[in-house]
Amino acid sequence: MNLKKLLWPHVSEKEWNNWQWQLKNRLSGTAGLMRLGEALGTDVTGPLKAIKTYKWAATPYYLSLIKSKDVLHDPVGRQVIPSPKETEAPSLSLASSDPLREKEYSPIKGLIHRYRDRVVILATSLCASYCRHCNRKRQWAQPECITVSQKALEEIKGYLSSKPHVREVLVSGGDPLLLPLVKLEFILEALRTISTIKVIRLGTRVPVTLPMRVTDELCMLLKRHRPIWINTHFNHPDEITKVAKSAIERMQLAGIPVSNQSVLLQGVNDDYETLHRLFCKLQEIMIRPYYLFQCDMVKGTTHFWVPLERGIEIMERMWAHVGGMCVPNFVVDLPDGGGKARLLPSHLLESDGGEAVFSTFEKRLIKVHLTHTYAPQV
Ligand SMILES: *Cc1c(COP(=O)(O)O)cnc(C)c1O
Numbered sequence: 322m323n324l325k326k327l328l329w330p331h332v333s334e335k336e337w338n339n340w341q342w343q344l345k346n347r348l349s350g351t352a353g354l355m356r357l358g359e360a361l362g363t364d365v366t367g368p369l370k371a372i373k374t375y376k377w378a379a380t381p382y383y384l385s386l387i388k389s390k391d392v393l394h395d396p397v398g399r400q401v402i403p404s405p406k407e408t409e410a411p412s413l414s415l416a417s418s419d420p421l422r423e424k425e426y427s428p429i430k431g432l433i434h435r436y437r438d439r440v441v442i443l444a445t446s447l448c449a450s451y452c453r454h455c456n457r458k459r460q461w462a463q464p465e466c467i468t469v470s471q472k473a474l475e476e477i478k479g480y481l482s483s484k485p486h487v488r489e490v491l492v493s494g495g496d497p498l499l500l501p502l503v504k505l506e507f508i509l510e511a512l513r514t515i516s517t518i519k520v521i522r523l524g525t526r527v528p529v530t531l532p533m534r535v536t537d538e539l540c541m542l543l544k545r546h547r548p549i550w551i552n553t554h555f556n557h558p559d560e561i562t563k564v565a566k567s568a569i570e571r572m573q574l575a576g577i578p579v580s581n582q583s584v585l586l587q588g589v590n591d592d593y594e595t596l597h598r599l600f601c602k603l604q605e606i607m608i609r610p611y612y613l614f615q616c617d618m619v620k621g622t623t624h625f626w627v628p629l630e631r632g633i634e635i636m637e638r639m640w641a642h643v644g645g646m647c648v649p650n651f652v653v654d655l656p657d658g659g660g661k662a663r664l665l666p667s668h669l670l671e672s673d674g675g676e677a678v679f680s681t682f683e684k685r686l687i688k689v690h691l692t693h694t695y696a697p698q699v
């Protein structure tokens with residue numbers, strides 16, 4: 322199936338590769354879903370029900386990566402087409418709208434401070450496409466706001482100046498790479514005036530859902546404000562297209578390292594083969610797989626949840642057989658605002674001070690005499 326041909330048969334290559342054309346021609350709301358349903362010849366009653374609670378918009382580019390007509394069972398389609406399950410009962414009773422308690426850890430508007438040395442700022446509420454598994458779905462009810470206000474930014478600056486132990490700011494949202502460049506520059510410059518802020522990290526899904534946004538002009542801006550790290554969000558190997566690769570390469574050539582955070586999602590990437598392909602392909606384009614998240618227990622996302630044991634089983638194979646540079650940390654963001662907890666393989670089976678037993682990656686046991694090997698020198 323070729324959704325580009327079905328929905329935009331007359332678009333020129335020039336328009337297609339223009340990010341503003343992509344944003345302007347997003348499918349969204351009831352009209353967008355009806356158009357999609359017509360093109361696919363399928364019933365969209367279920368998706369229409371879901372968008373009464375959770376809004377919908379998607380770029381033509383990202384929609385064009387859907388390969389199967391059965392969109393809710395396609396790895397890209399599932400991430401971007403609303404499912405009736407988002408608003409069904411189990412989804413509402415089991416989950417919370419803010420399990421990470423981000424509101425509680427927000428000392429001032431638009432800033433989340435949960436860990437001592439780093440904060441998150443929410444620079445915009447706009448996204449190119451709205452991911453159905455998003456853990457900030459609770460904010461979608463607000464109107465799309467292009468950018469954090471001047472006043473809010475002043476408050477953020479004041480707060481950060483009074484907290485010199487904060488050394489890193491994660492600029493998130495929404496998607497900060499959708500900000501008008503003057504606004505983005507304004508924010509980065511404001512952060513750079515605080516001498517205790519050493520590193521800026523941008524969280525963005527633009528390389529995945531709107532890669533043509535990564536223009537030379539944007540890259541030059543980022544280059545001027547280094548050290549900047551980018552964390553993006555590829556979840557499936559089909560998302561690593563030629564256009565996406567070239568966007569990543571432009572950022573890398575501007576001196577910006579790119580890492581990736583994936584979410585383990587049922588029906589998208591909850592099997593070894595898919596994740597293995599994803600992580601290896603990321604390494605091949607010099608993106609470091611940084612985190613694989615267990616899906617947060619957020620309302621409207623229960624149909625994406627994968628049992629923890631399954632994630633561990635997949636990662637156990639990965640830990641044993643795949644080079645370390647391809648393997649992200651497997652992390653659960655604990656509900657109740659408990660913070661991130663890493664799941665790591667433990668090769669140390671027992672240790673009693675004198676002797677330790679290790680299991681090798683091939684499950685062979687090796688005894689190590691600690692007193693002999695690691696005795697302190699006296
Ligand atoms: C995840 C997160 C961070 C960043 O944590 P890292 O482990 O450094 O990636 C910072 N603040 C909040 C509130 C977070 O949820």
Ligand code: SF4
Nearest residue numbers: 448451452455495526
């Ligand atoms: S791009 Fe990020 S913030 Fe926006 S909908 Fe997707 S996961 Fe949520």
